[in-house]
Amino acid sequence: GESVGLHLPTLSVQEGDNSIINCAYSNSASDYFIWYKQESGKGPQFIIDIRSNMDKRQGQRVTVLLNKTVKHLSLQIAATQPGDSAVYFCAEKERPTGNLIFGKGTKLSVKP
Amino acid sequence: EAQVTQNPRYLITVTGKKLTVTCSQNMNHEYMSWYRQDPGLGLRQIYYSMNVEVTDKGDVPEGYKVSRKEKRNFPLILESPSPNQTSLYFCASSLAGGPTLSPLHFGNGTRLTVT
Numbered sequence: 127g128e129s130v131g132l133h134l135p136t137l138s139v140q141e142g143d144n145s146i147i148n149c150a151y152s153n154s155a156s157d158y159f160i161w162y163k164q165e166s167g168k169g170p171q172f173i174i175d176i177r178s179n180m181d182k183r184q185g186q187r188v189t190v191l192l193n194k195t196v197k198h199l200s201l202q203i204a205a206t207q208p209g210d211s212a213v214y215f216c217a218e219k220e221r222p223t224g225n226l227i228f229g230k231g232t233k234l235s236v237k238p
Numbered sequence: 239e240a241q242v243t244q245n246p247r248y249l250i251t252v253t254g255k256k257l258t259v260t261c262s263q264n265m266n267h268e269y270m271s272w273y274r275q276d277p278g279l280g281l282r283q284i285y286y287s288m289n290v291e292v293t294d295k296g297d298v299p300e301g302y303k304v305s306r307k308e309k310r311n312f313p314l315i316l317e318s319p320s321p322n323q324t325s326l327y328f329c330a331s332s333l334a335g336g337p338t339l340s341p342l343h344f345g346n347g348t349r350l351t352v353t
Binding site: 158160162167168169170171172175215219223225226228229230231 | 347
């Protein structure tokens with residue numbers, strides 16, 4: 127598959143454990159954040175998003191936490207599975223265009 | 239099936255030889271965008287289009303052109319490719335208003351090598 131990045135931060139977890147992927151953002155005025163998952167050889171896929179009027183949002187097995195005080199975003203994956211192995215990107219909304227600014231990504235490896 | 243289709247998946251070319259990477263979406267999305275992905279740099283936006291006949295520069299537009307003559311297609315044109323344009327390219331689309339009102343749908347990428 128395609129290599130999406132060298133020297134990416136890597137998180138290695140055991141199957142069944144919970145994973146936490148962290149992201150720092152730059153603009154304190156950002157009001158929208160989103161997480162994407164990119165599997166080898168594929169384009170990024172939407173996982174979950176959150177607006178700045180919320181601190182937490184839950185999806186299926188995933189939770190996003192937003193700490194505006196320290197400009198920090200995290201993605202929690204419950205009961206991590208081998209299919210969760212991928213590169214995960216956070217992104218924030220750019221003003222005034224409304225386009226997304228992507229982080230450099232974190233590689234999640236799940237050990238069976 | 240709702241999808242964004244890019245062609246070709248792989249392309250090797252030589253410096254200066256004009257090329258076009260096609261992108262088509264079947265979801266009637268107004269917003270379309272091109273990104274390049276390089277090791278250690280993440281996804282960087284090249285150009286985007288809010289609707290037909292409306293295109294704007296992203297963060298790294300130099301050396302690229304785009305056109306949006308119809309809603310479904312958004313080709314990326316490299317008039318005179320150079321080796322620093324060797325990269326993995328992604329096309330993406332979303333509903334009207336852009337990627338913060340509805341999530342982006344990405345194609346599977348085009349790996350371009352310029353020698």
